Amino acid sequence: MKAVIPHADARPSSPAGSLPGAGPWHVRAADPALEEVAETVRALLAPHLPDAAAGEAPRELLLGLDELTSAPPLGVSPDGAAQPVDEGYRLRVDTDGITCHGRTPTGVFRGATTALQLIATARVTGELPYQELADAPRYAWRGLMIDPARSFLTPDEVRRIIDLAALYKLNVLHMHLTDNEGWRIELPGTPALTAPGAEFYTAADYRALQEYAARRFVTVVPEIDLPGHCATLRAAVPGLPPAPAPAGLADRFPFVPPLDLTDEATRTAVTRILTEICTLTTGPFVHIGADEAFGAIPESFDASVRELRTLVRDLGKRPVAWQESSRAGIGPEDIAQYWVDVEMMDLPDTAEGLAARPELVAAGRTMEIISALKKFFAPTDDDLRRTVEGGGRVLLSPQSHLYLDRPYAPEFAPPEQAAEAARLGFDGYRPLGVRHTAEWDPAAYAIPDANVAGVEATVFAERFKGFEDVSVLLLPRLPSVAEAAWCGRAPEWAEYRARLAHHGRLWTDRDLPYFASTEVDWR
Structure with missing residues (x-):
C-alpha cells in the first residue's frame, strides 16, 4: 500500500462488501503483550466514535502479533537500536470488523492508526469497504x-x-x-x-x-x-x-x-x-x-x-x-x-x-x-x-x-x-x-x-x-x-x-x- 493516509474509498477486495461508516467499535488485544497498545488505541479512537445507540453491537478492532516481516527501513532508529524496529503491519477489513497484525507491538500500533483513519473518515463516505493491505515504512x-x-x-x-x-x-x-x-x-x-x-x-x-x-x-x-x-x-x-x-x-x-x-x-x-x-x-x-x-x-x-x-x-x-x-x-x-x-x-x-x-x-x-x-x-x-x-x-x-x-x-x-x-x-x-x-x-x-x-x-x-x-x-x-x-x-x-x-x-x-x-x- 505504502501510504500514511489510507484509501478510505478503496475498492473492495475479496469478499466484496462493506461495513457501515458509523457506529461503536471495541478494541481488543489478541495477545497479552498488546494490552497497553490496545488501551492507547482506545484513547486515540475515542474522539471519532459517536455515542452508541441502545442495543447496538460494536464492531471489533482486533490487534494481534504474527510472524509478518518487512524490509528494514533506511536511516537511524529513534530508539537508538542498531537495527530499526519492524514497523510493518497487515490490515484486513471484513464482516467481523478490522484486524491488525504485526511482528512487533510498534507495527501493530502503526496498523491501528491506519484503522483509526479508516473508521474516522468512513463517517464521511458512509461505508468502509472490505479490503486487505500490508505496509511498512521507507525511513526509520x-x-x-x-x-x-x-x-x-x-x-x-x-x-x-x-x-x-x-x-x-x-x-x-x-x-x-x-x-x-x-x-x-x-x-x-x-x-x-x-x-x-x-x-x-x-x-x-x-x-x-x-x-x-x-x-x-x-x-x-x-x-x-x-x-x-x-x-x-x-x-x-x-x-x-x-x-x-x-x-x-x-x-x-x-x-x-x-x-x-x-x-x-x-x-x-x-x-x-x-x-x-x-x-x-x-x-x-x-x-x-x-x-x-x-x-x-x-x-x-x-x-x-x-x-x-x-x-x-x-x-x-x-x-x-x-x-x-x-x-x-x-x-x-x-x-x-x-x-x-x-x-x-x-x-x-x-x-x-x-x-x-x-x-x-x-x-x-x-x-x-x-x-x-x-x-x-x-x-x-x-x-x-x-x-x-x-x-x-x-x-x-x-x-x-x-x-x-x-x-x-x-x-x-x-x-x-x-x-x-x-x-x-x-x-x-x-x-x-x-x-x-x-x-x-x-x-x-x-x-x-x-x-x-x-x-x-x-x-x-x-x-x-x-x-x-x-x-x-x-x-x-x-x-x-x-x-x-x-x-x-x-x-x-x-x-x-x-x-x-x-x-x-x-x-x-x-x-x-x-x-x-x-x-x-x-x-
Missing part, C-alpha cells in the same frame, strides 16, 4: 519539531500534538526548548533559566510527556540550542564572555554573542545544563543546535561544536545538530539536520526583484540585509556534501518544503480564513500552497542510503503564538510530509488530494483547527 526516523521556546505550548497541548504525530505514523517529537526568546525546561542546577512567572516544563512535566509519547511509539528529542541563540542563558548566567567575532560586525548588525565553549566558566555552565537535560531524557538523542551562530568566527564555532558533541557523548547520549555542525568535522556517528542552502532561501538578487516580493518588503528586508544573509549562509551550500563525504547521517528538513511555518498563499484561502492566512507564517518565506509541500520528494537529494538518517518537518514559532496557530500551520500540510517519510516518495497530487479531502472531519473530531485550502475539495 520520521519526525516533527515544535518550538515552545518562542511560543509556549502547555503539556496538554504537546500531548495533542503527540497524538496527531502518532496518527500519521511519525515517531519523533523534537522539542526546540531554548532560544533567545525563552528557556522552557526546568533545570534545578541553574534555576535562573526559568524565572518566576515564566512558562516552562517542570522536570515532572517533561518526564510525563516522554512517557505519554512512548506509549504512542514516539521518541522525544530535546534541543538545547547552542552556542548561538543563547540570550536566555546569558541572562541567567551573566558574565560569560562572547565568542570571538568577525572584525567590524558589531557596528553593522545587532546580534546576541554566541558562547565560547573554550572558556572554562562557559564550559562549566553548559556542562551543568547538559548533564541535567541528559539525565532527564529517557531517549538516546539530545539535539545541541549549532545553527546560525551569527557573530562567532569559524574557529570558535568549530571548537564549541566539538565540545558540545563530546559533552553529550560523555553523558551517554548521541548528539544531533543542525547542518552547520558539519563544518566542525563529521563522522559516521554524527547526525546533521539539513535545512538550508542559499538557493533554498529564495532571496532576490536585485532591487527590482525585491520590489516584486511584497512579503520581504513588509518584513523590512533591504538589499543590504539580503546581501549579508547570502554571505552569512554561503557556507551552507557545502554542508550536505561535507556531511556525506565525512560519512555522517543526513536528517532531511529542507526549509523549501518541510518548514511548515511557511505562509499559505492567499489565492488558496477560503474567504473566512483570508485574514488568518495573511497573519500566519514566517515573513521571510514566499507564501505557497498545500500542493507545494505535498510534491516534496525525499529522494531528490541523491543521498546514499548509508548516509540517510530520516525526515523531519519543523514549525518554528517566530511569527505566531499559541496552539491554534500551530494546528493551522501543520494542517493540512503535515500528513503529506508524513506520507513522504513513510513511503519514500511524493504522492501523486490528484490521487493524494482526494484522500486528504476526507481528513478535515478527522481533525474536526479532535478539535484541531486547520487551513481549508481551496486546493482540496473538503468533504
Whole structure:
C-alpha cells in the first residue's frame, strides 16, 4: 500500500462488501503483550466514535502479533537500536470488523492508526469497504519539531500534538526548548533559566510527556540550542564572555554573542545544563543546535561544536545538530539536520526583484540585509556534501518544503480564513500552497542510503503564538510530509488530494483547527 493516509474509498477486495461508516467499535488485544497498545488505541479512537445507540453491537478492532516481516527501513532508529524496529503491519477489513497484525507491538500500533483513519473518515463516505493491505515504512526516523521556546505550548497541548504525530505514523517529537526568546525546561542546577512567572516544563512535566509519547511509539528529542541563540542563558548566567567575532560586525548588525565553549566558566555552565537535560531524557538523542551562530568566527564555532558533541557523548547520549555542525568535522556517528542552502532561501538578487516580493518588503528586508544573509549562509551550500563525504547521517528538513511555518498563499484561502492566512507564517518565506509541500520528494537529494538518517518537518514559532496557530500551520500540510517519510516518495497530487479531502472531519473530531485550502475539495 505504502501510504500514511489510507484509501478510505478503496475498492473492495475479496469478499466484496462493506461495513457501515458509523457506529461503536471495541478494541481488543489478541495477545497479552498488546494490552497497553490496545488501551492507547482506545484513547486515540475515542474522539471519532459517536455515542452508541441502545442495543447496538460494536464492531471489533482486533490487534494481534504474527510472524509478518518487512524490509528494514533506511536511516537511524529513534530508539537508538542498531537495527530499526519492524514497523510493518497487515490490515484486513471484513464482516467481523478490522484486524491488525504485526511482528512487533510498534507495527501493530502503526496498523491501528491506519484503522483509526479508516473508521474516522468512513463517517464521511458512509461505508468502509472490505479490503486487505500490508505496509511498512521507507525511513526509520520520521519526525516533527515544535518550538515552545518562542511560543509556549502547555503539556496538554504537546500531548495533542503527540497524538496527531502518532496518527500519521511519525515517531519523533523534537522539542526546540531554548532560544533567545525563552528557556522552557526546568533545570534545578541553574534555576535562573526559568524565572518566576515564566512558562516552562517542570522536570515532572517533561518526564510525563516522554512517557505519554512512548506509549504512542514516539521518541522525544530535546534541543538545547547552542552556542548561538543563547540570550536566555546569558541572562541567567551573566558574565560569560562572547565568542570571538568577525572584525567590524558589531557596528553593522545587532546580534546576541554566541558562547565560547573554550572558556572554562562557559564550559562549566553548559556542562551543568547538559548533564541535567541528559539525565532527564529517557531517549538516546539530545539535539545541541549549532545553527546560525551569527557573530562567532569559524574557529570558535568549530571548537564549541566539538565540545558540545563530546559533552553529550560523555553523558551517554548521541548528539544531533543542525547542518552547520558539519563544518566542525563529521563522522559516521554524527547526525546533521539539513535545512538550508542559499538557493533554498529564495532571496532576490536585485532591487527590482525585491520590489516584486511584497512579503520581504513588509518584513523590512533591504538589499543590504539580503546581501549579508547570502554571505552569512554561503557556507551552507557545502554542508550536505561535507556531511556525506565525512560519512555522517543526513536528517532531511529542507526549509523549501518541510518548514511548515511557511505562509499559505492567499489565492488558496477560503474567504473566512483570508485574514488568518495573511497573519500566519514566517515573513521571510514566499507564501505557497498545500500542493507545494505535498510534491516534496525525499529522494531528490541523491543521498546514499548509508548516509540517510530520516525526515523531519519543523514549525518554528517566530511569527505566531499559541496552539491554534500551530494546528493551522501543520494542517493540512503535515500528513503529506508524513506520507513522504513513510513511503519514500511524493504522492501523486490528484490521487493524494482526494484522500486528504476526507481528513478535515478527522481533525474536526479532535478539535484541531486547520487551513481549508481551496486546493482540496473538503468533504
